[in-house]
Amino acid sequence: MSDKKVITGFSKLSKMGKIRWVVENFFKDPELVRRELMSYWHHDEEQQKLLEGFSENTISNFPMPYCVAPNFLINGRTYVVPMVIEESSVVAAASSAAKFWLDRGGIKTEVPGTKKVGQVHFTWSGKLEKLQSVFPELEATLRKDAAPITANMEKRGGGIDHIQLVDMTAEEKGYYQLRATFETCDSMGANFINSVLEQFSKTLDQFLASHPVFDEDERDLNIIMAILSNFTPECLVRASVECKIEDLGTFPGGMDASTFANKFYKAVRIAHIDPYRATTHNKGIFNGIDAVVLATGNDFRAVEACGHTYAAKDGLYRSLSDCSLEGGVFRFWLEVPLALGTVGGLTSLHPMAKRSLELLGNPSAEELMQVVAAVGLAQNFAALRSLVTTGIQSGHMKMHLTNILIQLGASEKEADAIRKAFLDKTISFTAVREALEKLRSEVEV
Ligand code: MEV
Numbered sequence: 001m002s003d004k005k006v007i008t009g010f011s012k013l014s015k016m017g018k019i020r021w022v023v024e025n026f027f028k029d030p031e032l033v034r035r036e037l038m039s040y041w042h043h044d045e046e047q048q049k050l051l052e053g054f055s056e057n058t059i060s061n062f063p064m065p066y067c068v069a070p071n072f073l074i075n076g077r078t079y080v081v082p083m084v085i086e087e088s089s090v091v092a093a094a095s096s097a098a099k100f101w102l103d104r105g106g107i108k109t110e111v112p113g114t115k116k117v118g119q120v121h122f123t124w125s126g127k128l129e130k131l132q133s134v135f136p137e138l139e140a141t142l143r144k145d146a147a148p149i150t151a152n153m154e155k156r157g158g159g160i161d162h163i164q165l166v167d168m169t170a171e172e173k174g175y176y177q178l179r180a181t182f183e184t185c186d187s188m189g190a191n192f193i194n195s196v197l198e199q200f201s202k203t204l205d206q207f208l209a210s211h212p213v214f215d216e217d218e219r220d221l222n223i224i225m226a227i228l229s230n231f232t233p234e235c236l237v238r239a240s241v242e243c244k245i246e247d248l249g250t251f252p253g254g255m256d257a258s259t260f261a262n263k264f265y266k267a268v269r270i271a272h273i274d275p276y277r278a279t280t281h282n283k284g285i286f287n288g289i290d291a292v293v294l295a296t297g298n299d300f301r302a303v304e305a306c307g308h309t310y311a312a313k314d315g316l317y318r319s320l321s322d323c324s325l326e327g328g329v330f331r332f333w334l335e336v337p338l339a340l341g342t343v344g345g346l347t348s349l350h351p352m353a354k355r356s357l358e359l360l361g362n363p364s365a366e367e368l369m370q371v372v373a374a375v376g377l378a379q380n381f382a383a384l385r386s387l388v389t390t391g392i393q394s395g396h397m398k399m400h401l402t403n404i405l406i407q408l409g410a411s412e413k414e415a416d417a418i419r420k421a422f423l424d425k426t427i428s429f430t431a432v433r434e435a436l437e438k439l440r441s442e443v444e445v
Helices: 015-026 030-039 045-053 090-102 128-133 135-155 190-210 257-273 275-295 300-311 345-349 351-359 365-388 393-407 412-421 429-444
Strands: 066-074 077-084 108-114 116-124 159-167 175-183 221-229 235-244 321-326 329-337
Touching: 015 030, 066 090, 066 365, 077 090, 077 275, 077 351, 077 365, 090 275, 090 365, 090 393, 108 365, 116 190, 128 135, 128 159, 135 159, 135 190, 175 190, 190 221, 235 365, 257 275, 257 321, 257 329, 257 365, 275 300, 275 329, 275 351, 275 365, 300 329, 329 365, 345 351, 393 412, 393 429, 412 429
Parallel strands: none
Antiparallel strands: 066 077, 108 235, 116 175, 116 221, 159 175, 235 329, 321 329
């Protein structure tokens, strides 16, 4: 292969070897980029090794802002919530909504269930009635063979919950599932569930091969795969806020509480009937959810995938939150499945994830679910509050201006002057750069 951008054995190179190959082949100024990549290494070698151990082919770190949102009152307890997010305005919005509801009784949350799901997918051409007739025996064997894997989890109060045989042959010829539910206590449980499922596959294979009820031509099955499902509709959390409509106060531009409540209600309704709006609406919820999930070392891809499936559970992709205006009371709530852990995986390995959990008072997984849902609700409230009053751009642009000023190396004094000058002007990079240049030239004169 003559293409210099293709390489074999890359993973075997030393870290410096990997950096050298990347910078020399893909960058105009290899030396500058090499120094830049190395400048993001952790100054403590041990910490750097730890970070590198999380993944493969690591050549540097990718810093993201680590932020905190104070004043979250959840079920009568206050939290300062850690959030890792690169989008401006998100943390400011979460904090502002938290403060708004702090003054109105706070956020209430509950966890109706914490069950996770796993599946063994297989094809088989035997008689279903026979398998059904010996299913209690099969289930006992599945549980017995998995006992060495489940023993520890059982000591912690978890383990395998329910196992069922699912006939999928109407959808696909010969296709069945073993579908199991699990309690995984304070761990997210992916490793535990997948290990149990792989054992289930072996047991199922042996069971069919040896049980006398099956004929010779029924002994062969084809295990397609064994894997947890990230769709966990029974690992669910609800978060809600409510107050009298009149207690909502007044809003920018002098909007009164009743007008606000009605517009807000309609905004939520729209996100229930139009998937285009629902997607953006839910994106706003995940702005908050993902930031806390990331800060606590949890799997935000799993959480997102699950949340979006849940949003489409009745066939149309809809809002995850809902609103009612009854008896003069404004109620706003969110229901979302969240499979989270506070022990195991990155939660106990990543130094900042550990600190995040400490900041939250070392919560159980159930408590963390409630904090995360509360942030999702607050985030959604803040976004809709802006959208139905001032629009989001004024807030966004303020943060955008700060970023531009940082990029242009403005001093604090210059930044103050530019902020004042742009109070009634449209913000763009060019306009701010020109204004700063003009300011600097005036000072020089
Ligand atoms: C931006 O990241 C999120 C919002 O678009 C959410 C929404 O529209 O509800 C503001």
